[in-house]
Amino acid sequence: MRKHARVAVLGGLVLSLALTACSTNSGDGSGEGTNEGTQGSLDIIGTAEDAKGPAAPVEGAQTGGTLKYIGLTDFTHLDPARTYVGSFMMIQSGLLGRTLTGYKEVGDGSIQLVGDLATDSGKDVAGDCKTWEFTLKDGLKYEDGTVITAQDVAYGIARSFSPELADGAQFLQNWLQESREYKGPYDGAEKVPPGVKVDGNKLTFSFDTARCEVPFAVAMPNTTPVPEAKDTKTDYDNKPFSSGPYKIESRTLGESMTLVRNEHWAADSDPIRHAYPDKWTFEFGTEPKDNSVRLDANASGDENLWSFTGVHPDILGNVTGNMDKYKGRLVHGEQKYNGYLAINNLRVKDLAVRQALNYAVPRDRWIQLNGGEFAGKPNTSFMTKSVPGYKEFNVYPTDIEKAKGLLGGKATKLRYAYSNDGELSGQIADMFKEEYAKAGIELETIAISPDDYYGQIGDPTNKYDLYWAGWGADWPSGSTVIPPCLGEDGLVLDANTGTNYSFFTEKTIEDEIDRLSGLPITEALPGWGELDEKILTEFAPYVPLDSSYNVWITGSNVGGQYLQQNLSTVDVTKLFVRDPALNAG
Amino acid sequence: MLRFVVRRLLLIVLTLTVVSFGTFMLFFAAPSDPARILCGTRCQPAQIEAVRDGLGLDRPIMTQYVEYMGGIFAGRTLGEGDWAKDCSAPCFGYSYTQNQEVSEIVARALPVSASVAIGAWIIQTLISVSSGVIAARKRGTAVDRGTIAATLIGGALPIYFVGPMLLLIFRYQLEILPQPSYTPLLDDPLAFAGGMIMPWATLAIVGFAFDARLSRSQMLETLDEDFIRTSRAKGLKDRVVFWRHALRASATPLATSAGLGLGGLLGGAVVTESIFGLNGLGKLSLDAITARNLPIVMATVLIAATFVVFGTFIVDMLYAAIDPRVRLS
Numbered sequence: 001m002r003k004h005a006r007v008a009v010l011g012g013l014v015l016s017l018a019l020t021a022c023s024t025n026s027g028d029g030s031g032e033g034t035n036e037g038t039q040g041s042l043d044i045i046g047t048a049e050d051a052k053g054p055a056a057p058v059e060g061a062q063t064g065g066t067l068k069y070i071g072l073t074d075f076t077h078l079d080p081a082r083t084y085v086g087s088f089m090m091i092q093s094g095l096l097g098r099t100l101t102g103y104k105e106v107g108d109g110s111i112q113l114v115g116d117l118a119t120d121s122g123k124d125v126a127g128d129c130k131t132w133e134f135t136l137k138d139g140l141k142y143e144d145g146t147v148i149t150a151q152d153v154a155y156g157i158a159r160s161f162s163p164e165l166a167d168g169a170q171f172l173q174n175w176l177q178e179s180r181e182y183k184g185p186y187d188g189a190e191k192v193p194p195g196v197k198v199d200g201n202k203l204t205f206s207f208d209t210a211r212c213e214v215p216f217a218v219a220m221p222n223t224t225p226v227p228e229a230k231d232t233k234t235d236y237d238n239k240p241f242s243s244g245p246y247k248i249e250s251r252t253l254g255e256s257m258t259l260v261r262n263e264h265w266a267a268d269s270d271p272i273r274h275a276y277p278d279k280w281t282f283e284f285g286t287e288p289k290d291n292s293v294r295l296d297a298n299a300s301g302d303e304n305l306w307s308f309t310g311v312h313p314d315i316l317g318n319v320t321g322n323m324d325k326y327k328g329r330l331v332h333g334e335q336k337y338n339g340y341l342a343i344n345n346l347r348v349k350d351l352a353v354r355q356a357l358n359y360a361v362p363r364d365r366w367i368q369l370n371g372g373e374f375a376g377k378p379n380t381s382f383m384t385k386s387v388p389g390y391k392e393f394n395v396y397p398t399d400i401e402k403a404k405g406l407l408g409g410k411a412t413k414l415r416y417a418y419s420n421d422g423e424l425s426g427q428i429a430d431m432f433k434e435e436y437a438k439a440g441i442e443l444e445t446i447a448i449s450p451d452d453y454y455g456q457i458g459d460p461t462n463k464y465d466l467y468w469a470g471w472g473a474d475w476p477s478g479s480t481v482i483p484p485c486l487g488e489d490g491l492v493l494d495a496n497t498g499t500n501y502s503f504f505t506e507k508t509i510e511d512e513i514d515r516l517s518g519l520p521i522t523e524a525l526p527g528w529g530e531l532d533e534k535i536l537t538e539f540a541p542y543v544p545l546d547s548s549y550n551v552w553i554t555g556s557n558v559g560g561q562y563l564q565q566n567l568s569t570v571d572v573t574k575l576f577v578r579d580p581a582l583n584a585g
Numbered sequence: 586m587l588r589f590v591v592r593r594l595l596l597i598v599l600t601l602t603v604v605s606f607g608t609f610m611l612f613f614a615a616p617s618d619p620a621r622i623l624c625g626t627r628c629q630p631a632q633i634e635a636v637r638d639g640l641g642l643d644r645p646i647m648t649q650y651v652e653y654m655g656g657i658f659a660g661r662t663l664g665e666g667d668w669a670k671d672c673s674a675p676c677f678g679y680s681y682t683q684n685q686e687v688s689e690i691v692a693r694a695l696p697v698s699a700s701v702a703i704g705a706w707i708i709q710t711l712i713s714v715s716s717g718v719i720a721a722r723k724r725g726t727a728v729d730r731g732t733i734a735a736t737l738i739g740g741a742l743p744i745y746f747v748g749p750m751l752l753l754i755f756r757y758q759l760e761i762l763p764q765p766s767y768t769p770l771l772d773d774p775l776a777f778a779g780g781m782i783m784p785w786a787t788l789a790i791v792g793f794a795f796d797a798r799l800s801r802s803q804m805l806e807t808l809d810e811d812f813i814r815t816s817r818a819k820g821l822k823d824r825v826v827f828w829r830h831a832l833r834a835s836a837t838p839l840a841t842s843a844g845l846g847l848g849g850l851l852g853g854a855v856v857t858e859s860i861f862g863l864n865g866l867g868k869l870s871l872d873a874i875t876a877r878n879l880p881i882v883m884a885t886v887l888i889a890a891t892f893v894v895f896g897t898f899i900v901d902m903l904y905a906a907i908d909p910r911v912r913l914s
Contacts, residue, residue, distance in 0.1 A: 070862075074683075076682065076683075076684075163634070164668055186666075186667040186668075187666055187667050233667065233668065234668070234670075234684060235684075237684050238684060238685070252693065253683055253684065253685050253690075254683055254690065254864060255693070255864050283766075283862075284864070285862040285863065285864045285868065286862035287859055287860070287862070290749070290752075290860065290862060293749075293752075293753075293757070294757070294764075297753075297756075297757035299756060299757050299760050300760050301763075301764070302764070451877065
C-alpha cells in the first residue's frame, strides 16, 4: 500500500534523471531493460547536432504489429496542459505530442536533453538566463498534415495558464508571470501568454529573474503545440490533436483506446521517438493483481501485452526468484522516487532528537516489510542516485547506542502518523514503534484517513511529529528536489500546495538555494548534492529511507523493454513487436 | 388491481426520493471536501474553485438537490461562460475525474452489468430449478444425493475463488476459453457469449445452490400436501400431478427467490466485474465510492434502487399470475 500512497503523492510530480555510461539499461532486442542504480550524468544538455533525427535504431527492432496495453484505469489526462503523472506523460509525450525539448537516449544508457520541436535545447540570449530563444524545426506537421507553428506552441502554453486546465506542471507559467493574472486565452483574452514573443518560427521567453533551467521546464508536456482551431477546451483531454508519431483512432473513456500511425510525423525530424508498432490498443479495467497474473501467464493471444503497472507484490517473488524464465520480458530498476520520514521541525525542535531518529532508523526492516530489494533500495540522502549531481553520503550510520547517547536518557515521546490504507501501513507503524523503543523513543502511532493524508501532513498546524512522504524530481536537477521539499518554496501557502512536509527552513540553506538557482545548469548540478549533505548533517530535518525499485513484465512477443528514468516507467518510444504478424488484429 | 398498481407506483416514487435525498446528504455530512478530493492532492486552489463551481458546491444543499433532480428530468447547463456545458436530460451531472457526462458513463456500464447479471441469472435459474425439481422427483437416489452434494460445494465457494480459478484453468492453462470481455450482443453474438461465459459460469456455480435446495424442499413439501393426495386419488397420472400441480404450487416462493436473486446478481456483479476486468455498473460504483465521485455514486445508487423497487414490484405482480390465492389489494 505504500506504493499506492506513494503514487498518490508523486502522481503530481514527475520527471527526473539521467543514466550514465556505466548503465546496464540495454533497451535492445535481447529485451531485458534494467537500470541498477546508475548515477545521473552531468553532461546532460545536448547540442543542435544532437537534436537531429532520426533516433538511433533499437537493436533487433521490427517495424509493424500491434502492442496491447492492459491496466486498471484510463490515462485521466492526455491534454498536454493537464498531464502530470509519469505514465500519462509517457503516452502523451512519447506517442501523441512533441514538446520544445525532450530527453533522448544517447545509446549507452545515458540521456540527454535535446531539441524536439526546437532545433536545439534553447539559446540563453544574453547569457544571464533571463531571455531564452527557441527556433522550430522546418517541416513539422500535425496529424492532418498542417504545419506546426510557433504560434501553436505559444497557444498551448497559454492554455495551461487557465485554472480549468492547470493540472500540469506550472514552473514555466509561474516564472513567466508570478502574479498569475493571465487566465489563459479564453473569454476574449490574449492568445499569447505574458513574457512570450512569437516571431515567425521563433519563440522568445523573457523572465524578470534568472531562470537557468528553462530548457528542462519546456520539456514538460505543456509546450506541446495546440492549434487554436482544434482547441476543444476540457474535451481536449479526450482527444488531443497529434503532433507525435501516433494519433487517436478511437477512444471510449475509461474503457479502451486505439492509436494508429500519424502518417505526417517525420522520423528524420525526431531524435527521440522510434514508432515501431503500427498500432497500439489499450484496455482498462483489470485489477493490478489480475493484470500481473495475466501478463505472467502469457497465454496465446496475450503475447503482445504490456502495462505500466509493476508486477503485483503477491507474485513478485515468483518473478524475481526465477528471472531467467522471464528473460526478454522484464523491465526492472531503481526509480527516481525517494521515501523518507518527515520530521515535523515545528514540533521536534531539538537537533539531538532528530539525529537520534536518524541513527536509530530501522531502514532494513522497512525495506523488508515493503517487499524487499525489488521494492526499494536503501537511501541515505534526500536526492536519489539518478539525479545528476547526486552525492552519496551516510552521515548517520545505524547505531542504536549513539541514538541513546544523544537522547541522554531523557524520555522522548513522539507521535507517528500513517495513512490508514491497508494492513501493511499498520504493520509498518508497529515496526517503527518496536524499533525506536530500543533507542528509548516512544512512538504513539496514529492512523489517518488515506483520503486526507497529504492534506493533514501538509498542514503546518498538524499535531504529528513523524510521518512518511515521498518525492521524485520533476527534471534531472536537484532544483526540483531540494527547494520544494526542504526549502521555503515548498512551504505551505494553503493546505493544498505545501510539499515541505518537514516544515524545515534555514537562512543559510535558503541563501545557498538562491545562489544555486542563479547558476548555469551544469555548474549548479553538483551544488545540489553538496547542499543535500549539508542539510542532513547540520540539521537532520528528515530521516531518509529508500529509493523505489520496480519490476514490470511484458508478453513474450514484446521487445525493446527499457526503463525510462526520466519518467521512471516503461519507455514506449522503444517498444516493438518481435513478430509483427502475431496477434496483429 | 389498478388501485394496487397506483399505490405501489407512488410508493416507488417516495422510496426513490428518499434514497436520492439520503445519498446526496451523506456526501455533505462526510467530513471531507468533495471538490478537493475530486481535484487530487496536488491541485491548485483555483482548480478546486473551478470544480466547486462546476458542481455548484457553493450553493445551499437544498438548491443543489433540487437542481440535480431537475436535471434528471429536464437537463441543465453546467459551468459558465466559455466553459459552459449543456447536459441534456437525463442529466446526472458531470464527472470531473472521467471528464464526461455521468449519463454517458452509466449508459455504457449498464449493458455490461445487465449482460452479466441477466445471463448468469438465466443459467443459474435453469440449473437450480431443474436440478432441484429432478432431485425431488428422484428422491433418495444417487441423483438426489449428487445434487445435494453439488449445492453444498457450490454454496461454500466464494466468487473471488471461483472466478480466478476458472480464469487460471480455462484461460491461462488450457487456453480453451477467450479472455472475458464485453462485446455488444448485436455486434457479434458469438464474441458476446464467449466473453461472458466465465462470468456467467462463476455466478451460476456460486449462486445455484440456494435455489436448487429451495426448489427441492418446496417440491417435496408440496408433494405431501392434501391436494396432491386428492389428485392422485382421483386417478391423475403421476406425471401430470408432479409437473402440473405440484410444480405450479411450488413456484411462488421460487419466483420470489429468483426475483430477489436477480437483484443480488446485480449487486454481486461488483466482485465478478472486478475479477474479470469488465467495466460494468458494479465496478463503476465501487471506484466512484473510493474516489468520492459524488455524481457517479448518485447515479449508480439511483439506478440500483430503481432496479430493486421495480424488481420487487414485478415479483408482486407475478405472484398473482402464478398463485390465484394471492390478491392484489
